[in-house]
Amino acid sequence: MDYHQNGFRPGDPSVAPENRRLKDVADVLIVGSGPAGLTLAAYLAQFPHIHTRLIERRDGPLQIGQADGIACRTMEMFAAFGFVHDVLREAYWVNETAFWAPQGGHIARTGRIDDVEPGLSEMPHVILSQARVQEFYLRAMAQAPTRLTPEYGVTVEGLSIPEDPAAPVEVSLSTGECAKARFVVGCDGARSAVRKALDIPLHGEAANAAWGVMDVLAVTDFPDIRLKCAIQSADEGALLIIPREGGHMVRLYIELDKLAPTERVADLEITPDHLIAGAQRILAPYTLEVREVAWWSVYEIGQRTAPRFADTAPDGPAPRVFIAGDACHTHSPKAGQGMNVSMQDAWNLGWKLQTVLEGRGGRDLLHSYSAERQAIAQDLIDFDKVFAAKFAAKSGATDTEFQNYFQKQGRYTAGVATRYTPSALTGTRHQDLATGFTLGMRFHSAPVIRWADAKPVHLGHVADLSGRWQLYVFAGKDPAAALALLQAPPENTQVNLVLRTPHRDTVLEPELLPRTGALGLRDYGRVFCPAPEADIFAERGIAPEGAAVLVRPDQYVAFIAPPGAAEDITAFLAAALG
Ligand code: FAD
Numbered sequence: 001m002d003y004h005q006n007g008f009r010p011g012d013p014s015v016a017p018e019n020r021r022l023k024d025v026a027d028v029l030i031v032g033s034g035p036a037g038l039t040l041a042a043y044l045a046q047f048p049h050i051h052t053r054l055i056e057r058r059d060g061p062l063q064i065g066q067a068d069g070i071a072c073r074t075m076e077m078f079a080a081f082g083f084v085h086d087v088l089r090e091a092y093w094v095n096e097t098a099f100w101a102p103q104g105g106h107i108a109r110t111g112r113i114d115d116v117e118p119g120l121s122e123m124p125h126v127i128l129s130q131a132r133v134q135e136f137y138l139r140a141m142a143q144a145p146t147r148l149t150p151e152y153g154v155t156v157e158g159l160s161i162p163e164d165p166a167a168p169v170e171v172s173l174s175t176g177e178c179a180k181a182r183f184v185v186g187c188d189g190a191r192s193a194v195r196k197a198l199d200i201p202l203h204g205e206a207a208n209a210a211w212g213v214m215d216v217l218a219v220t221d222f223p224d225i226r227l228k229c230a231i232q233s234a235d236e237g238a239l240l241i242i243p244r245e246g247g248h249m250v251r252l253y254i255e256l257d258k259l260a261p262t263e264r265v266a267d268l269e270i271t272p273d274h275l276i277a278g279a280q281r282i283l284a285p286y287t288l289e290v291r292e293v294a295w296w297s298v299y300e301i302g303q304r305t306a307p308r309f310a311d312t313a314p315d316g317p318a319p320r321v322f323i324a325g326d327a328c329h330t331h332s333p334k335a336g337q338g339m340n341v342s343m344q345d346a347w348n349l350g351w352k353l354q355t356v357l358e359g360r361g362g363r364d365l366l367h368s369y370s371a372e373r374q375a376i377a378q379d380l381i382d383f384d385k386v387f388a389a390k391f392a393a394k395s396g397a398t399d400t401e402f403q404n405y406f407q408k409q410g411r412y413t414a415g416v417a418t419r420y421t422p423s424a425l426t427g428t429r430h431q432d433l434a435t436g437f438t439l440g441m442r443f444h445s446a447p448v449i450r451w452a453d454a455k456p457v458h459l460g461h462v463a464d465l466s467g468r469w470q471l472y473v474f475a476g477k478d479p480a481a482a483l484a485l486l487q488a489p490p491e492n493t494q495v496n497l498v499l500r501t502p503h504r505d506t507v508l509e510p511e512l513l514p515r516t517g518a519l520g521l522r523d524y525g526r527v528f529c530p531a532p533e534a535d536i537f538a539e540r541g542i543a544p545e546g547a548a549v550l551v552r553p554d555q556y557v558a559f560i561a562p563p564g565a566a567e568d569i570t571a572f573l574a575a576a577l578g
Helices: 035-044 072-081 084-090 130-143 193-198 272-283 337-359 363-392 401-408 479-487 566-575
Strands: 026-031 050-057 096-103 106-114 156-160 171-175 176-188 209-220 226-232 238-243 250-255 290-303 321-323 445-451 456-458 468-472 493-498 527-530 548-551 558-562
Touching: 026 035, 026 171, 035 050, 035 072, 035 337, 035 468, 050 176, 072 084, 072 130, 072 337, 084 130, 106 401, 156 193, 176 193, 193 321, 209 272, 209 456, 226 321, 238 272, 250 272, 250 445, 272 290, 321 363, 337 363, 363 401, 401 548, 468 479, 479 493, 479 566, 548 566, 558 566
Parallel strands: 026 050, 026 176, 096 226, 176 321, 468 493, 493 527
Antiparallel strands: 096 106, 156 171, 171 176, 209 250, 209 290, 226 238, 238 250, 445 456, 445 527, 468 548, 548 558
């Protein structure tokens, strides 16, 4: 963590000095404080000149229930948001997954594997209540300079978008207020009022799948109760066991029959007793005695996505209203994508809105949100359909098809398969200089040693919520080739220098260190050397002549250039931001 760079300040460094500008017309009005809305709000809350409002119809923060799976990629994102260590401490870590299938009249374990392929991410896949995750976001907002808090108990009832592009969007609230905002983002869930106001349909399955879900405290002789388990019984359906944080609670997902297009879950009149009996039948001959049901729900969901995530088409005027998260795509809970993808949508949009509102980029940059995220959502829904079908398929004792598929698709479920296709924001050249940092994919961090104080750190964790692009300069044989980038980095980039020599053998003139903060101090925290256990140059395929890797504020690799090509990087950024 970086602090005191603008002068000594006593107290908790996580709490930024208060600094905000309230305006009659808000810059961004966010509808809904679920994972998508809170990610966007926590990001925008960092910028004193951006006035953000967050409208939530619930009376207060979410207390229990809903999603719980946090993918490795989301944990990488939480590192930038500053609360990953809280999540690591509280969460259940999904290190292994077990598979059970029918054998000789009852269920038997058919496999037990690593849940995440080794080396895929520095972060584990974890389980923590959505309510708790949301609390961490609320804390991050309260500690940010703008001290942003949700406006609870207020419902957005409709909105109108004036033809004049300079006029604000008008949003009608249940309080009677007509709120005005330059941009509106509907993070208002699967039945989004904002999506309906934009008249954007959802495409996909007409019939919904219904899932019984229960968080229980139970006594059982089933041996894998503290492992994530996919269980397929011969005749009683499928069960997914997700051990929960704290060491005792367990989530059980029980697949119910698919609903007819006109049918609703309420028609099934399901009770917790039905769900417990279903789980007991699937687990037999093992016993399950439920001592407490902490939360339960019958969760009805279709696999659908909207054809666009903004009010205007890609070739139309710059968009002013957006939808994110469940408002524009819904998934089955089996692959654990809903909450994770929603948060990634919001981060993608967040830095683009900030760039435009701070005058660093043209409004057309905002078209890239729908273009990038709609393609990703469609991809995930296609994956989710196959994953869900394989999970529900009845299989024989020797059939390990689902297990093999699960292993093969681990990158999707870990959230690291996202790849943006070539565009103004994703270059195509010089991939050969850094083969392990794929253009369009997230920056895959690796361990390094910080040169100045020999601290082992993760290179990717230098990225924060400053909105700056990270420039990782991997030195070639002659580090002086990178001098131009080090001494005059492109505007709004933060330069990190990675040297090839072991830290104890490295001599660096302090004049080469970047300057930081109001006092013009030297930034000792931005020079790194290879870690003895894993040479980042070898691990990430850096060419002998070195590489400059430019990474967006949401951690995706945008551009690669030789370390001396400062002008190329400046030109790329100018074209990308418009
Ligand atoms: P949401 O989390 O739905 O948040 C939307 C927010 O907008 C809510 O806080 C809502 O109150 C607010 N809102 C809605 N309309 C308005 C309005 N007009 N004005 C103001 N505020 C509004 N996923 C799983 O993986 N496993 C599960 O077991 C699971 N269970 C779920 C159970 C329920 C009851 C629900 C609703 C969802 C569940 N999900 C589950 C899905 C998962 O929670 C979502 O994928 C994830 O929360 C998506 O985040 P989001 O921010 O897009 O939307």
